Amino acid sequence: MKDYLVKAVAYQNQVRAYAVNTTKTVAEAQRRHAALPTATDALGRSMTAGVILGAMLKGEEKVSVKINGGGPLGTILVDSNAKGEVRGYVSNPQTNLEMNEVGKAVGTNGLLTVSKDVGLMHPFVGQIPLVSGEIGEDYTSYLSKSEQTASAVGVDVVMNPDYSVKAAGGFIIQLLPGADEDVMNKIEERMKGIAPLSSVIAEDCTPEQLLEHVLGSENVTMLESMPVQFQCQCSLDRITNAIISLGSEEIQDMIQTDGQAEANCHFCNETYHFDTEQLEALKEVAL
Structure with missing residues (x-):
């Protein structure tokens, strides 16, 4: 049922x-x-x-x-x-x-x-x-x-x-x-x-x-x-937009400190991973 x-x-x-x-x-x-x-x-x-x-x-x-x-x-x-x-x-x-x-x-x-x-x-x-x-x-x-x-x-x-x-x-x-x-x-x-x-x-x-x-x-x-x-409301687009909203300086700090970024949704336990190349692209959008 x-x-x-x-x-x-x-x-x-x-x-x-x-x-x-x-x-x-x-x-x-x-x-x-x-x-x-x-x-x-x-x-x-x-x-x-x-x-x-x-x-x-x-x-x-x-x-x-x-x-x-x-x-x-x-x-x-x-x-x-x-x-x-x-x-x-x-x-x-x-x-x-x-x-x-x-x-x-x-x-x-x-x-x-x-x-x-x-x-x-x-x-x-x-x-x-x-x-x-x-x-x-x-x-x-x-x-x-x-x-x-x-x-x-x-x-x-x-x-x-x-x-x-x-x-x-x-x-x-x-x-x-x-x-x-x-x-x-x-x-x-x-x-x-x-x-x-x-x-x-x-x-x-x-x-x-x-x-x-x-x-x-x-x-x-x-x-x-x-x-x-x-049904969770999280998505790759939402997480991507959230990272962009941090601004280019914060994204650059992520790249220099960890070389990557991960975001985990508490509600659905889904993890979103961003490597250096992806973060560099997001930094350009955030400029």
Whole structure:
């Protein structure tokens, strides 16, 4: 099954809901960063919630999420947009704890920061102290406190015994303005009695099935779907232009000091190499 996201409404248009399968997307992030299970789980949960936040945007709008709780994982950074494209990295991808304790690996002595570029002069920035480091609870707290939207967030990653990604996915459910106050209580009560998210996504369920599982098939109306993929914004052209922007003197210093230059993208772990001849050519352009 290809990764994709669905948008829906529920409870007679009082709730908006999103669900996504990110199995291949998270597996690609794991491959690029050679991440061990705990790091993969934390990064995958963050990317899953992040791609849903991106799907709430329009056009060329983008969102960035930064999580740093002071734990051994260091910083988790995720970028996504309204097209279902997401990328992410974790500072210490070799982190792996017994029992896969994501909250302990992330830590709680820090912040979750969301920056939205919606085309204005300055981005909208929201920030909250981390609640548990378990990612889903922290995103729930952010949406409820910073964006003043009653929400429920569930994200998870299931690993195979060989450390590969078996399944990844999640959902975000939000009350719409004017909704009855007891609707979220009904949803929360229903969620207490259903199977855990990890066991549901491990069964290779579709995003539609996930929302039906969480909200009840009789309560959900699917609206649209969109593909989801790991997509980095870096490219040879962008790196080349960045070097040119340094100016001819700085490029000459690179040539004299190292005879070469390398640039590595933190998000996709791609390395771009420039030898002396290439740098000389770029120096001429920078003059």
